[in-house]
Structures are given as structure tokens and as C-alpha cells.
Amino acid sequence: xxxxxxxxxxxxxxxxxxxxxxxxxxxxxxxxxxxxxxxxxxxxxxxxxxxxxxxxxxxxxxxxxxxxxxxxxxxxxxxxxxxxxxxxxxxxxxxxxxxxxxxxxxx
Amino acid sequence: xxxxxxxxxxxxxxxxxxxxxxxxxxxxxxxxxxxxxxxxxxxxxxxxxxxxxxxxxxxxxxxxxxxxxxxxxxxxxxxxxxxxxxxxxxxxxxxxxxxxxxxxxxxxxxxxxxxxxx
Numbered sequence: 001x002x003x004x005x006x007x008x009x010x011x012x013x014x015x016x017x018x019x020x021x022x023x024x025x026x027x028x029x030x031x032x033x034x035x036x037x038x039x040x041x042x043x044x045x046x047x048x049x050x051x052x053x054x055x056x057x058x059x060x061x062x063x064x065x066x067x068x069x070x071x072x073x074x075x076x077x078x079x080x081x082x083x084x085x086x087x088x089x090x091x092x093x094x095x096x097x098x099x100x101x102x103x104x105x106x107x
Numbered sequence: 108x109x110x111x112x113x114x115x116x117x118x119x120x121x122x123x124x125x126x127x128x129x130x131x132x133x134x135x136x137x138x139x140x141x142x143x144x145x146x147x148x149x150x151x152x153x154x155x156x157x158x159x160x161x162x163x164x165x166x167x168x169x170x171x172x173x174x175x176x177x178x179x180x181x182x183x184x185x186x187x188x189x190x191x192x193x194x195x196x197x198x199x200x201x202x203x204x205x206x207x208x209x210x211x212x213x214x215x216x217x218x219x220x221x222x223x224x225x
Binding site: 001033035041042043054086088096097100101 | 215
């Protein structure tokens, strides 16, 4: 089955830039979406259609793609950005597929 | 304000059944496709089911196909998930999520917890 691969974790200090990758064989032909999930909360849409931000999402969050890899960039990371981040795209045998998630720790 | 409120989560025995509901408000429910997504304890997100606004197109993940049934009542602004032949690995928080054209999960409910255990 189709999989989206993310690094399990990223650790950084406040003010640094976090880059979270998401790799998938079909990503060059599909849109990618990014979600933030804080402990005990529902996910929140961060980025849609590769690089678009919903209203209310700070411009510190940005998305980009290059071939079969998508990247979520968090510029000037804050302690409030500690969360799990998931990428998502259309699936092959399933309608939608999520990445395995990346835990961002701000030390 | 868009609101999605799930209910119906409970403890169930393996082989048993549960029915989840998602009450929608703040938008024209019938105009939107809807999804169910689940998250097992300590695990990532897993898409479960999709239904179009009219209910004419329905899709399931292979892991639940033949056991779960999604439906909707547009007159009541309600989405349902009938879960039969439950298994231990169905234990998860179940979220309903709105599917805006081009944006699969633009709004999420707070989730309802399902525990399958003897």
C-alpha cells in the first residue's frame, strides 16, 4: 500500500527553523496537506494544496514541494509549536493516506 | 462557526457493535463530503471512511471494509458510523472531519473514544 514517510522526531531550540519532510512516490502528481496535532487535541489544518495557508494560520508555517518530497517549514519556532505534524495526500488503494507523523520538540 | 461534535464512543467487546454520530452545525451540511478518521492510542492518523454530500459515493479503508458502514442524514445534519464485528485493533479515538472541495480535512470534531476489549 502507498505510504508517506516522515522523520519520527525533530528537536530544536526556540527561534530556530524546523523543516519536516514527507516523501511519497506519487507526491509529484498529488497535492500535499499538513496538520498539527497538540496532545489531547484534534488535528488542525496547517497547509493545503502544497503551500496554501488557511486563514488564522501564522505565516511562520509554510509548505513546499520538490519532486516526490514535500516540506513543512516552521520559521522561528516557538514553544507553542510543540506538537505532532502529519502530512496527507490522496491514496492509491485508499481515498486518503496520512504520513506516520513527526513529533516536534522545542527545547 | 463550524462545529462537529462526535458521540457514541464506548467500551465494546470484540465482535460487538457500536454506532458513532457526528452532529454538524455552522455550515450547509449537505454541500460537503465528510470523513471519519481514527487514531489508535499513541499512534498516527488513519483515514477510515468517506461519504459525499448526497451520500451516493462511499469509500472505506481496507481495514474496516465489510464491517463498518457510514451514512448521513442531511435533514438532521448528522453523520453516522455503524461499527460491527469490532476487533481489538479498532480501539481508537474517532474523528469526523469535513471535506471541502480540494481540502480533505479542513474542520475536525473533538473525537470520541472507542475501546474494544473483553
